Amino acid sequence: MLNWDDPLATFNHTNNNEQRTSSDKKNALDAKAILNNKMESDQLELNATNNLLDTEVIKKRKLESPIIQEANLEPVRVDDKRVINGQTDINQLAPFKYPWAWEFFLNANKNHWTPLDINMSKDVHDYQHRITMEEKHVYENVLSYLTTSDILAMRNIGLAVMEKMTAPELQIYQARQVYEEALHTWTYQHCIESIGLDQSEIYNRYRVVPAINQKIQLANQKIHSVLRADIDLTNKDELENFVMSYTFFAGIFEGCWFYNGFSPIFALQRRGLMTGTAEQLQYIMRDEVLHCAFGIRTVNQIIIENNVKLDPKAIQLMWEEAEAAEIDYAHYILQDPILGYNADDHIEQFRFIANRRAKQLKHTEPFPGAQNRLIWLDEQANMRKEKNFFETRVTEYQTGGSLKWD
Ligand SMILES: [Fe+2]
Numbered sequence: 001m002l003n004w005d006d007p008l009a010t011f012n013h014t015n016n017n018e019q020r021t022s023s024d025k026k027n028a029l030d031a032k033a034i035l036n037n038k039m040e041s042d043q044l045e046l047n048a049t050n051n052l053l054d055t056e057v058i059k060k061r062k063l064e065s066p067i068i069q070e071a072n073l074e075p076v077r078v079d080d081k082r083v084i085n086g087q088t089d090i091n092q093l094a095p096f097k098y099p100w101a102w103e104f105f106l107n108a109n110k111n112h113w114t115p116l117d118i119n120m121s122k123d124v125h126d127y128q129h130r131i132t133m134e135e136k137h138v139y140e141n142v143l144s145y146l147t148t149s150d151i152l153a154m155r156n157i158g159l160a161v162m163e164k165m166t167a168p169e170l171q172i173y174q175a176r177q178v179y180e181e182a183l184h185t186w187t188y189q190h191c192i193e194s195i196g197l198d199q200s201e202i203y204n205r206y207r208v209v210p211a212i213n214q215k216i217q218l219a220n221q222k223i224h225s226v227l228r229a230d231i232d233l234t235n236k237d238e239l240e241n242f243v244m245s246y247t248f249f250a251g252i253f254e255g256c257w258f259y260n261g262f263s264p265i266f267a268l269q270r271r272g273l274m275t276g277t278a279e280q281l282q283y284i285m286r287d288e289v290l291h292c293a294f295g296i297r298t299v300n301q302i303i304i305e306n307n308v309k310l311d312p313k314a315i316q317l318m319w320e321e322a323e324a325a326e327i328d329y330a331h332y333i334l335q336d337p338i339l340g341y342n343a344d345d346h347i348e349q350f351r352f353i354a355n356r357r358a359k360q361l362k363h364t365e366p367f368p369g370a371q372n373r374l375i376w377l378d379e380q381a382n383m384r385k386e387k388n389f390f391e392t393r394v395t396e397y398q399t400g401g402s403l404k405w406d
């Protein structure tokens with residue numbers, strides 16, 4: 001039987017009770033009966049006194065309590081809601097000021113899955129017998145980078161961003177996003193565990209490989225600058241810094257580094273290798289596309305509502321820093337190219353996706369003329385075109401094929 005105070009508790013307490021003698025049990029029952037009678041009589045007296053006291057206390061509280069007096073305040077006016085720095089009651093969901101945020105939440109719930117849905121047995125065989133040393137290097141380092149990044153993504157949205165929102169429809173989607181980032185971390189762990197990789201080695205790569213560490217450090221700087229209890233978003237500089245940080249996470253960290261970060265594994269998948277892992281990443285990618293689009297839309301809305309003017313030079317510098325980190329990363333993970341994929345492909349695709357995100361963010365194109373090297377990448381994001389995908393699932397959920405990915 002489950003213990004509802006602590007469902008994972010062991011049954012040690014029950015075992016101890018069973019060892020008590022029958023005499024112990026009888027003595028305990030007698031003592032309990034006497035105690036119960038005494039307690040019942042005391043309780044009757046106490047109730048009578050409390051009834052009198054309660055009436056007086058309630059009367060007094062009605063006169064003094066600001067909470068009860070506030071019951072006469074005006075209803076929330078939907079036009080008064082703001083993404084940040086709003087003054088309306090955040091506990092009221094509808095009417096929606098931002099119906100698009102609610103639509104994101106509904107759409108996110110259509111991509112329902114867990115890593116256990118996907119069979120990883122072929123990947124175990126592929127890793128041991130079919131892929132080359134160079135491909136193993138790519139596979140391990142991509143997983144290593146992604147798993148550290150997803151923890152950061154979870155902490156950013158859950159700790160640094162969500163608490164600053166003042167409209168509940170935005171917070172509700174972000175709460176779902178926090179869960180999805182945790183789910184992604186579980187997914188990488190499931191892959192690492194299934195393949196039998198050395199966990200302490202894989203999880204520590206970002207600590208010892210400069211090219212991975214550099215990307216994590218850039219994200220750490222951004223999150224630490226806004227993860228402060230004393231931050232004041234009514235201050236112009238603080239607000240601009242917050243907008244830049246959220247822009248970085250939505251547009252670059254999720255919109256480019258993640259979006260493009262799955263590509264080396266998809267390149268293996270296209271050759272029939274590590275297909276279970278790739279399938280897991282396709283699910284993650286669908287979530288990330290929504291995270292990126294939601295974040296960009298939220299940033300754009302904050303900019304409009306607060307008349308934020310970002311420094312174009314600072315924006316260009318942010319894109320260039322991201323590019324420099326991605327170049328080092330690509331040269332490390334693809335120091336030897338694998339069949340059908342090399343470092344130049346990865347870097348050029350980063351620039352091409354960056355231009356697309358910049359357009360969504362209303363920035364000037366940071367990398368004019370960048371070419372779409374991986375024309376198959378967008379297809380990977382749209383699993384409706386992967387005709388065998390749903391046939392491979394162990395568990396059937398409600399839906400998944402009715403999402404729009406623009
Ligand atoms: Fe994620």
Ligand SMILES: [Fe+2]
Nearest residue numbers: 153254288291
């Ligand atoms: Fe994400």
